[in-house]
Amino acid sequence: MFSLNDIEHILKWIKILNKNLIVNMKLIKLEDSNFWFYDEEKGIIRNKNNSFFNIIGLREIYELKGKKQILEQPIIIQNEIGYLGIICKEFNGIIHYLMQAKIEPGNINKIQISPTIQATKSNFTQKHGGKRPAYIDYFINANKYEIIVDQIQSEQSSRFYKKRNRNIIIKVDEEIEILSSHRWMTMEQIKALMRIDNLVNMDTRTVLSCIPYYKWNDLKDKDKEAIENSFKDKALYKSIINDDPIDLVSIYNRINDIKMYSEKTSEFVKLKDLKSWHMQDGEFVCKKPYPYKIIFCKIAIEGREVKEWTQPLFEAIGDATFGLLMRDNKKNGKREFLIKIKHELGCFDEVELAPTLQIEAVHNEALDNVEKYFLNQVNNKKNIVFDHYLSEEGGRFYHEQNRNLLVMQEQNSDFELPREYMWLDYKTLNYLVQHNNILNIQLRNLLSLLEI
Template identity: 40%
Template sequence: MERRLNKIFLKSLLEKENSIVTTEEALKWIKRQNSIIKVEVEQIAFSELESWGFNDSSLSHHSGKFFSIDGLSVTTNYGGKHQWNQPIINQPEIGYLGFITKEFNGVLHFLMQAKVEPGNINYVQLSPTLQATKSNYSRVHKGKAPAYLEYFQKATRENILLDQLQSEQGGRFLKKRNRNIIINVKEELEVLENFMWLSLAQIKELMLIDNIVNMDTRTVISGIPLGNFEYESLSLVSSISEISSHEFNKGLLKSCANDAKGINTLNDVILFITNHKCNFELDVTKIPLSALNDWVIDNTSIHHIDHKYFEIIAAKIKISNREVINWTQPMVKPAQDGICAFICKNINGVLHFLVQAKLECGNFDIIELAPTVQSLTEKFTAKSENPIPYLNYVLEATEDKILFDTLQSEEGGRFYREQNRNMIVFADSGFAEEIPDNFIWMTYSQLQTFIKHNNYINIQARSLMAALSFNLC
């Protein structure tokens, strides 16, 4: 079953001739959806929020559902700053991020939704078929149920292709997870006006364009392996496509093998993770928002005294095609764009990714595996004396070494116009294999192994993994 499933996914990744629509037609459709959906998002005062308000400790919805903005006190021995306070989103519900798939012309297609989130920079982005919190699909808002919800609620083991719990942004959410799920259907189903079937190849192609494929889509498809085969069978796999023509592709193909010959074994990676979870301490305590040090609460925002990191704002929203078309809510607004980047290198002919063990205050279990570079809250420039390892290497990479470089939005339901530069850089042979203690080289297959389990690969790393294909060069 698993081998057949991998073949189905791989065919959807490589097949470009049998898609229902062309990628160009999909882009025109997205543009048309943007023109017919009316969107109004206005920043307002906290006092104008409807059904939200400050209590003794937090900013929350009167129903006690959806999410709240809480204060957090953090103490750790990780990094250069060992104690701080900050606001954080507390949303303990597990929501659905789900795709319905179906084969057309022998190729698996994904039912994509042209969805507007209030925080999206360009409004319409491609989201999963179902993207809903428990409060949404339980209809706490007294609106309509999300489209296609019943397919996921009735899904059985036989038609579930992927089912994982995955973490959200650890610096902004407190121990938040979502159910990433892909189901397959055989029967005909009505395709609503703001939905479209696309192949996996097309989704990844559209990721090459700024802010088209939303974060929720990226986290789900990151769990789809590029391949899963024995190392010795690579010559057979290579013969069916042109994917081995570039050194990056050759290394990635070998890196996908389930017994890829990495410089670290799977057990080495487990020891690395265990060691860092034991050595790093993370103590988080919820405190009243009014008790936050170095943060100011006024009528329009909760912000740091130096206007760094991010701020909490209030928004009034009107979106014409949502289950509820008018509402207000708090949102997180970033201070600046960030950067997330993987450096990868062929070692003994096998592509390896330079991964860091990163502690964030909202992590479920102290550390998660993150991209080589992840800077979301600090200003950075090329040639700056920035202590972030490998940042300057990424920023100064030559064009021939940059395989992927786009602006990708964070989840627009909670974050207001937040985008980060996503990059994949192919290092040359002179790049040192000796690395700092909190970094480790991993193969693609090893990363996929840990994606299958909860709270190992963070959402920024998964976003980059979603972009990987054999067509980046």
């Protein structure tokens, strides 16, 4: 397949950039920062400009087996919606995507392959006093171009409170200046690079998961041919081209039942009022095992809009595991995925569709029979299609990498599904991802790993 840059060139480019990149990170105490502080009156960690984001306590109260339960933790409040945008262009009949080699302070391996632009509203309005992000005008003026994707999608709801970003892909025909930080890549190349641990970042994965393949009947013949040739997984291809109607009513019925009968309540509280959390050795930590803690860092990175700053970061304790169980429907040959309706503290609308398995390294809830089956398959190394460590967002999280798994169900295996699970084919999921806040970011990221 034609490409402007081969894989070897891309990997060498990343290696050279990493070699020449100077990154200095130093752990500090919150009181050592001249910009961030604990606001006693509001009970939050914020900065002097009251910009970017702040951290507050969140307490959730619910019942489990007739007993009152309380879950409390710090959570990030970042109300502004940022751009996660990719420019694409056709060369010799092949769509190429303009990808960025971007460093984030929390990245485990410095540079990762990121969208063309990855910018908060504070970034592109230059509230921080830094440089205007490259290529931003293409997205601000997106209506001048062919818009492939434009969706506002959720972020990690266990860390953020109702946080969303704008996932957008635009297709251009004009000549574009290519900066040294950017390269054109084909979808096939990006998919191959996803099989290298921690190389393709979370934001790239979520944006690409939104490409609307389900619009098969609306495509031109040449586009249909291109998609047919690009799908390595023919069961996925069968899911896209089938004419079966998408059964939205039953899906929303099950989602709405869970939303309607949920009796969980939540409230913001001051960080110092979180009974299980306290400052210890300059870090904000939980007194019992928990998936993360908050650290405070002084950071210096060459080539960023702002070269030196301080900020809090959420540091993961251990690696989470995200997994998607797949099967090929015996009746129609379509690829189906076992999806779970899942609640998280920061969900924008109570629940979202999540992968089969989504567990933190530290988790207190008992595993159900589906999760046990999935982990048994993994532990016995059965039918594993994809198994790699990929990073979470490095702008707010420090060295957070998670194990991402795609696993085929054994042909003769069957088990009872709890009410929050359902099998959905790829076309249905690809349709649902065109709507805001239906598929959570873990599910979107796993769908992006499929061989399309």
